[in-house]
Amino acid sequence: MKKHNFSAGPSILAQEVIENTANAVKDLNGMGLSVMEISHRSKDFQAVMDETVALFRELLDIPANYHVLFLGGGASLQFCMVPYNLMKKKAAYLETGTWAKKAIKEAKGFGEVDVVGSSSDKNFNYIPKGFTIPSDADYFHITTNNTIFGTQIHEDYDSPVPMVADMSSDIFSRPIDISKYAIIYGGAQKNLGPAGATFVIIREDILGKVDRHIPTMLDYKTHIDKESMFNTPPCLPVYACMETLRWLKKLGGVKVMQKMNQEKADLLYNEIERNALFVGTAEKDSRSLMNICFVMQDKYQDLEKEFLEFATSKGMVGIKGHRSVGGFRASTYNAMPKESVEALIEVMQEFEKKHA
Numbered sequence: 001m002k003k004h005n006f007s008a009g010p011s012i013l014a015q016e017v018i019e020n021t022a023n024a025v026k027d028l029n030g031m032g033l034s035v036m037e038i039s040h041r042s043k044d045f046q047a048v049m050d051e052t053v054a055l056f057r058e059l060l061d062i063p064a065n066y067h068v069l070f071l072g073g074g075a076s077l078q079f080c081m082v083p084y085n086l087m088k089k090k091a092a093y094l095e096t097g098t099w100a101k102k103a104i105k106e107a108k109g110f111g112e113v114d115v116v117g118s119s120s121d122k123n124f125n126y127i128p129k130g131f132t133i134p135s136d137a138d139y140f141h142i143t144t145n146n147t148i149f150g151t152q153i154h155e156d157y158d159s160p161v162p163m164v165a166d167m168s169s170d171i172f173s174r175p176i177d178i179s180k181y182a183i184i185y186g187g188a189q190k191n192l193g194p195a196g197a198t199f200v201i202i203r204e205d206i207l208g209k210v211d212r213h214i215p216t217m218l219d220y221k222t223h224i225d226k227e228s229m230f231n232t233p234p235c236l237p238v239y240a241c242m243e244t245l246r247w248l249k250k251l252g253g254v255k256v257m258q259k260m261n262q263e264k265a266d267l268l269y270n271e272i273e274r275n276a277l278f279v280g281t282a283e284k285d286s287r288s289l290m291n292i293c294f295v296m297q298d299k300y301q302d303l304e305k306e307f308l309e310f311a312t313s314k315g316m317v318g319i320k321g322h323r324s325v326g327g328f329r330a331s332t333y334n335a336m337p338k339e340s341v342e343a344l345i346e347v348m349q350e351f352e353k354k355h356a
């Protein structure tokens, strides 16, 4: 049976990305060697790194004064690298979910944290509005897509101070005005590739303003100066990211992707609203196009387990909601085909016929 992969992360990749990567694992460029067993300083791997960076620049329209880095440590290491490199006294954070809270916790170890807005009062089911970013903060940090709670910031904010964004789960899902950000970072394993690579898009002029000693590996400058080759980069994950970006470019880029994502999300949100058994958890104007969270209507609560089993029997994978929301979460990342969303909708309708 065909599996429909709605996993939140690591998550679905385009089939051709998996196939091309598998081929490069066996034999890169007909060299008779695997991409896993050649030097990261070899000309063949350097070409992989160069193309990946070039595709990042091209597809996201990244201005020349930004660098694109590939590091280890996941988005979680960025929670500490950002304040390590940028915080003198105070930073502003928008608290929109679990990942934002983790970023805030790390920042508190380096100085004062001003939480300028929070949606914790309603279990993070909306993006706060009308908050003020203090102009004396060293930077302002946001999480553009809240993977666990299914909310998303759909615009590029104007910030009076350098803006830093965790875009782990919505990078390449829409066009972004990069010039509004000082740093954009994320783990690759949601929309870009396999786990193991962390991307960082960084404007160099924001560095060099703190007095503390920064360990070499945690200093962005190290990785900028060595173009992600200070130490061994995550070679195989970077290769797979390159294949994803080739695939994305062939499809027409992020504008086309945004349209496709909107279409898929509309289909599923409309069904959640229509179907008598289910209700969405996020407020409408904050709903994510990447992670769609829904629960059973109150009077059908006891059907939750049964729906999960029913959907699983029909090939749906990874739709169990995160424990902090409950219910269900369908992640509809870039690589998720519309057919899989339609298959899930069919399952929801079949279940409704049986029970409503």
Ligand SMILES: *Cc1c(COP(=O)(O)O)cnc(C)c1O
Pocket (backbone or CB within 6 Å): 009, 073, 074, 075, 076, 077, 099, 143, 145, 146, 147, 166, 167, 168, 169, 186, 187, 188, 190
């Ligand atoms: C998954 C996720 C993370 C954690 O990423 P790691 O690479 O596992 O550290 C951080 N932020 C967001 C928004 C995520 O979705």
